[in-house]
Amino acid sequence: MAKEPMRVLVTGAAGQIGYALVPMIARGVMLGADQPVILHMLDIPPAAEALNGVKMELVDAAFPLLKGVVATTDVVEACTGVNVAVMVGGFPRKEGMERKDVMSKNVSIYKTQASALEAHAAPNCKVLVVANPANTNALILKEFAPSIPDRNVTCLTRLDHNRALGQISERLSVQVSDVKNVIIWGNHSSTQYPDVNHATVKTSTGEKPVRELVADDEWLNGEFITTVQQRGAAIIKARKFSSALSAASSACDHIRDWVLGTPEGTFVSMGVYSDGSYGVPSGLIYSFPVTCSGGEWKIVQEAGTVDPEPVAPEEGPEPDLPEVDLLCLESFDEAAEDFFSAMLD
Ligand SMILES: NC(=O)C1=CN([C@@H]2O[C@H](COP(=O)(O)OP(=O)(O)OC[C@H]3O[C@@H](n4cnc5c(N)ncnc54)[C@H](O)[C@@H]3O)[C@@H](O)[C@H]2O)C=CC1
């Protein structure tokens, strides 16, 4: 019997990531090749015409799985009945800016959208925040949508995870699909810590540790880390726009693994609320290694203690005991201060 369609919200759907993401969803990349979808696309009134253009293209593409399109500038209409919400809407940073520089603009958007999701989304709606600063926006959304379970509010660090897989694959000239179990700890920001200490490569004689195959700790503890940390800025410099294709694809990976499960023996990175694991204060949205099954994520607990003994990078948290990324806390304080003073005005 055919499955019931799932309603998927994409905010900022007229933007760069939105334009790359909605056809992927409509093609089944996010929820599976047998899962019909109804797309809910939200943008702001100045983008209404462009949004309608995207809707026209979705119709023209005749996606068999696409059972309906809601294209709207009304946040309540957009959020009504959605099972999955991908929060992309916001202002992207430009060349020379840090992601936290777009905070004051983006954080205020998240209260309104949190309230609309809280009141109108389907029960158990799964939320993925993509817009920067992603961890902080997710935290704000979680605070202002208290009836959405904490574990349903996540942010995207899968792009950083995939970037790390890509760098290892290029370095070793192996297929990216043979590399697994890198970890992104912390924030989707330049303070994140990409960790290869548990990563392996499938070879003809079994799985081998990445550290052993690369055999160059200086590169792994230096250039590899900074390349992943700075990749977003490098793409902006090259394209003059942020990484839309890879962000869209990674957003599909994040939701697909969350809903359909991670392969046996594989973990992925997700920004999820901390339960205190690895000493990260409870309640923060922080990127951990997770496995997923039955629509639930679970933080991998042994990643901090598994051999081989990790080698600490010059900067950033120790791989076996990641420190709390203070930017997350500071950012939240600043954002909350701006936000609450704006409310009092
Ligand atoms: N977490 C991650 O890995 C990544 C995050 N990003 C972030 O994703 C966000 C979107 O990036 P792009 O698509 O490149 O930007 P974009 O500027 O092309 O698109 C953003 C869209 O959001 C819309 N928007 C603005 N305010 C809105 C609101 N209140 N409600 C609904 N829509 C609204 C804009 O009109 C625009 O259409 C940015 O914050 C960017 O920094 C980008 C790449 C990766």
Ligand SMILES: O=C([O-])CC(=O)C(=O)O
């Ligand atoms: O760097 C940016 O502003 C866009 C982004 O988050 C990324 O590509 O990782």
